[in-house]
Amino acid sequence: PGAPGHAHWRALCRPDAGGAAGLLSVIVDxxxxxAQVDAFCDALRLFKIGYSWGGPVSLVVPYDLAAMRGGWPAHLARGTLVRFSVGLEAAADLQADLAQAIAQALS
Known part of the structure:
Protein backbone atom coordinates (compact mmCIF):
# COMPACT_ATOMS: atom_id res chain seq x y z
CA PRO A 1 0.00 0.00 0.00
CA GLY A 2 2.09 2.88 -1.25
CA ALA A 3 -0.94 5.13 -1.61
CA PRO A 4 -1.37 8.06 0.80
CA GLY A 5 -5.11 7.31 0.93
CA HIS A 6 -4.51 3.92 2.57
CA ALA A 7 -4.63 3.86 6.40
CA HIS A 8 -1.51 1.65 6.61
CA TRP A 9 0.46 4.11 4.50
CA ARG A 10 -0.61 7.07 6.62
CA ALA A 11 0.39 5.21 9.80
CA LEU A 12 3.68 3.60 8.76
CA CYS A 13 4.98 4.79 5.39
CA ARG A 14 5.47 8.49 5.96
CA PRO A 15 7.46 10.32 3.29
CA ASP A 16 10.07 11.26 5.90
CA ALA A 17 10.56 7.53 6.57
CA GLY A 18 11.41 6.86 2.93
CA GLY A 19 7.97 5.96 1.62
CA ALA A 20 6.81 2.44 0.81
CA ALA A 21 8.52 -0.24 -1.26
CA GLY A 22 8.90 -3.98 -1.17
CA LEU A 23 11.80 -4.35 -3.60
CA LEU A 24 15.33 -3.55 -2.53
CA SER A 25 18.90 -4.51 -3.28
CA VAL A 26 22.07 -4.58 -1.24
CA ILE A 27 25.66 -4.99 -2.36
CA VAL A 28 27.47 -7.47 -0.14
CA ASP A 29 31.01 -6.44 0.73
CA ALA A 35 29.85 -18.59 -3.28
CA GLN A 36 29.42 -17.24 0.26
CA VAL A 37 26.64 -14.94 -0.89
CA ASP A 38 24.97 -17.91 -2.60
CA ALA A 39 25.26 -19.84 0.69
CA PHE A 40 23.63 -16.90 2.50
CA CYS A 41 20.71 -16.94 0.07
CA ASP A 42 20.40 -20.72 0.39
CA ALA A 43 20.40 -20.43 4.21
CA LEU A 44 17.35 -18.18 4.21
CA ARG A 45 14.22 -20.02 5.31
CA LEU A 46 11.45 -17.50 4.64
CA PHE A 47 12.97 -15.81 1.60
CA LYS A 48 12.71 -18.21 -1.34
CA ILE A 49 14.98 -18.13 -4.39
CA GLY A 50 13.00 -16.64 -7.24
CA TYR A 51 12.14 -13.74 -9.51
CA SER A 52 9.06 -11.63 -8.90
CA TRP A 53 7.96 -8.23 -7.76
CA GLY A 54 5.16 -7.57 -5.35
CA GLY A 55 3.96 -11.08 -4.50
CA PRO A 56 2.92 -12.33 -1.05
CA VAL A 57 6.03 -14.50 -0.54
CA SER A 58 9.44 -12.94 0.12
CA LEU A 59 12.05 -13.74 -2.54
CA VAL A 60 15.80 -13.32 -2.93
CA VAL A 61 18.18 -13.53 -5.90
CA PRO A 62 21.97 -13.02 -5.87
CA TYR A 63 23.68 -11.37 -8.84
CA ASP A 64 27.40 -11.28 -9.59
CA LEU A 65 27.17 -8.07 -11.59
CA ALA A 66 30.79 -8.11 -12.77
CA ALA A 67 30.26 -11.56 -14.27
CA MET A 68 27.05 -10.46 -16.02
CA ARG A 69 28.54 -7.61 -18.03
CA GLY A 70 31.07 -4.81 -17.81
CA GLY A 71 30.64 -1.09 -17.61
CA TRP A 72 29.07 -0.89 -14.16
CA PRO A 73 29.83 2.13 -11.97
CA ALA A 74 32.63 1.34 -9.52
CA HIS A 75 30.28 1.00 -6.54
CA LEU A 76 28.30 -1.69 -8.39
CA ALA A 77 31.23 -3.56 -9.92
CA ARG A 78 32.55 -4.70 -6.53
CA GLY A 79 30.80 -7.29 -4.41
CA THR A 80 27.67 -9.27 -5.14
CA LEU A 81 24.25 -7.66 -5.40
CA VAL A 82 21.39 -9.38 -3.58
CA ARG A 83 17.87 -8.43 -4.66
CA PHE A 84 15.06 -8.86 -2.14
CA SER A 85 11.34 -8.76 -2.82
CA VAL A 86 9.62 -8.47 0.56
CA GLY A 87 6.30 -10.28 0.88
CA LEU A 88 3.64 -10.34 3.56
CA GLU A 89 5.50 -12.22 6.28
CA ALA A 90 5.92 -10.51 9.66
CA ALA A 91 8.84 -8.07 9.67
CA ALA A 92 10.28 -9.59 12.85
CA ASP A 93 10.27 -13.05 11.24
CA LEU A 94 12.07 -11.75 8.15
CA GLN A 95 14.64 -9.94 10.30
CA ALA A 96 15.28 -13.14 12.27
CA ASP A 97 15.64 -15.08 9.03
CA LEU A 98 18.21 -12.60 7.70
CA ALA A 99 20.13 -12.69 10.99
CA GLN A 100 20.36 -16.49 11.08
CA ALA A 101 21.46 -16.66 7.43
CA ILE A 102 24.15 -14.02 8.02
CA ALA A 103 25.38 -15.92 11.08
CA GLN A 104 25.43 -19.18 9.14
CA ALA A 105 27.01 -18.07 5.87
CA LEU A 106 28.73 -14.71 6.28
CA SER A 107 30.21 -14.75 9.78
Missing part, protein backbone atom coordinates in the same frame (compact mmCIF):
# COMPACT_ATOMS: atom_id res chain seq x y z
CA UNK A 30 33.53 -7.71 -1.81
CA UNK A 31 35.40 -9.55 0.97
CA UNK A 32 32.66 -12.18 0.70
CA UNK A 33 33.01 -14.44 -2.34
CA UNK A 34 30.01 -15.01 -4.60
Missing amino acids: ERFAP
Whole structure:
Protein backbone atom coordinates (compact mmCIF):
# COMPACT_ATOMS: atom_id res chain seq x y z
CA PRO A 1 0.00 0.00 0.00
CA GLY A 2 2.09 2.88 -1.25
CA ALA A 3 -0.94 5.13 -1.61
CA PRO A 4 -1.37 8.06 0.80
CA GLY A 5 -5.11 7.31 0.93
CA HIS A 6 -4.51 3.92 2.57
CA ALA A 7 -4.63 3.86 6.40
CA HIS A 8 -1.51 1.65 6.61
CA TRP A 9 0.46 4.11 4.50
CA ARG A 10 -0.61 7.07 6.62
CA ALA A 11 0.39 5.21 9.80
CA LEU A 12 3.68 3.60 8.76
CA CYS A 13 4.98 4.79 5.39
CA ARG A 14 5.47 8.49 5.96
CA PRO A 15 7.46 10.32 3.29
CA ASP A 16 10.07 11.26 5.90
CA ALA A 17 10.56 7.53 6.57
CA GLY A 18 11.41 6.86 2.93
CA GLY A 19 7.97 5.96 1.62
CA ALA A 20 6.81 2.44 0.81
CA ALA A 21 8.52 -0.24 -1.26
CA GLY A 22 8.90 -3.98 -1.17
CA LEU A 23 11.80 -4.35 -3.60
CA LEU A 24 15.33 -3.55 -2.53
CA SER A 25 18.90 -4.51 -3.28
CA VAL A 26 22.07 -4.58 -1.24
CA ILE A 27 25.66 -4.99 -2.36
CA VAL A 28 27.47 -7.47 -0.14
CA ASP A 29 31.01 -6.44 0.73
CA GLU A 30 33.53 -7.71 -1.81
CA ARG A 31 35.40 -9.55 0.97
CA PHE A 32 32.66 -12.18 0.70
CA ALA A 33 33.01 -14.44 -2.34
CA PRO A 34 30.01 -15.01 -4.60
CA ALA A 35 29.85 -18.59 -3.28
CA GLN A 36 29.42 -17.24 0.26
CA VAL A 37 26.64 -14.94 -0.89
CA ASP A 38 24.97 -17.91 -2.60
CA ALA A 39 25.26 -19.84 0.69
CA PHE A 40 23.63 -16.90 2.50
CA CYS A 41 20.71 -16.94 0.07
CA ASP A 42 20.40 -20.72 0.39
CA ALA A 43 20.40 -20.43 4.21
CA LEU A 44 17.35 -18.18 4.21
CA ARG A 45 14.22 -20.02 5.31
CA LEU A 46 11.45 -17.50 4.64
CA PHE A 47 12.97 -15.81 1.60
CA LYS A 48 12.71 -18.21 -1.34
CA ILE A 49 14.98 -18.13 -4.39
CA GLY A 50 13.00 -16.64 -7.24
CA TYR A 51 12.14 -13.74 -9.51
CA SER A 52 9.06 -11.63 -8.90
CA TRP A 53 7.96 -8.23 -7.76
CA GLY A 54 5.16 -7.57 -5.35
CA GLY A 55 3.96 -11.08 -4.50
CA PRO A 56 2.92 -12.33 -1.05
CA VAL A 57 6.03 -14.50 -0.54
CA SER A 58 9.44 -12.94 0.12
CA LEU A 59 12.05 -13.74 -2.54
CA VAL A 60 15.80 -13.32 -2.93
CA VAL A 61 18.18 -13.53 -5.90
CA PRO A 62 21.97 -13.02 -5.87
CA TYR A 63 23.68 -11.37 -8.84
CA ASP A 64 27.40 -11.28 -9.59
CA LEU A 65 27.17 -8.07 -11.59
CA ALA A 66 30.79 -8.11 -12.77
CA ALA A 67 30.26 -11.56 -14.27
CA MET A 68 27.05 -10.46 -16.02
CA ARG A 69 28.54 -7.61 -18.03
CA GLY A 70 31.07 -4.81 -17.81
CA GLY A 71 30.64 -1.09 -17.61
CA TRP A 72 29.07 -0.89 -14.16
CA PRO A 73 29.83 2.13 -11.97
CA ALA A 74 32.63 1.34 -9.52
CA HIS A 75 30.28 1.00 -6.54
CA LEU A 76 28.30 -1.69 -8.39
CA ALA A 77 31.23 -3.56 -9.92
CA ARG A 78 32.55 -4.70 -6.53
CA GLY A 79 30.80 -7.29 -4.41
CA THR A 80 27.67 -9.27 -5.14
CA LEU A 81 24.25 -7.66 -5.40
CA VAL A 82 21.39 -9.38 -3.58
CA ARG A 83 17.87 -8.43 -4.66
CA PHE A 84 15.06 -8.86 -2.14
CA SER A 85 11.34 -8.76 -2.82
CA VAL A 86 9.62 -8.47 0.56
CA GLY A 87 6.30 -10.28 0.88
CA LEU A 88 3.64 -10.34 3.56
CA GLU A 89 5.50 -12.22 6.28
CA ALA A 90 5.92 -10.51 9.66
CA ALA A 91 8.84 -8.07 9.67
CA ALA A 92 10.28 -9.59 12.85
CA ASP A 93 10.27 -13.05 11.24
CA LEU A 94 12.07 -11.75 8.15
CA GLN A 95 14.64 -9.94 10.30
CA ALA A 96 15.28 -13.14 12.27
CA ASP A 97 15.64 -15.08 9.03
CA LEU A 98 18.21 -12.60 7.70
CA ALA A 99 20.13 -12.69 10.99
CA GLN A 100 20.36 -16.49 11.08
CA ALA A 101 21.46 -16.66 7.43
CA ILE A 102 24.15 -14.02 8.02
CA ALA A 103 25.38 -15.92 11.08
CA GLN A 104 25.43 -19.18 9.14
CA ALA A 105 27.01 -18.07 5.87
CA LEU A 106 28.73 -14.71 6.28
CA SER A 107 30.21 -14.75 9.78
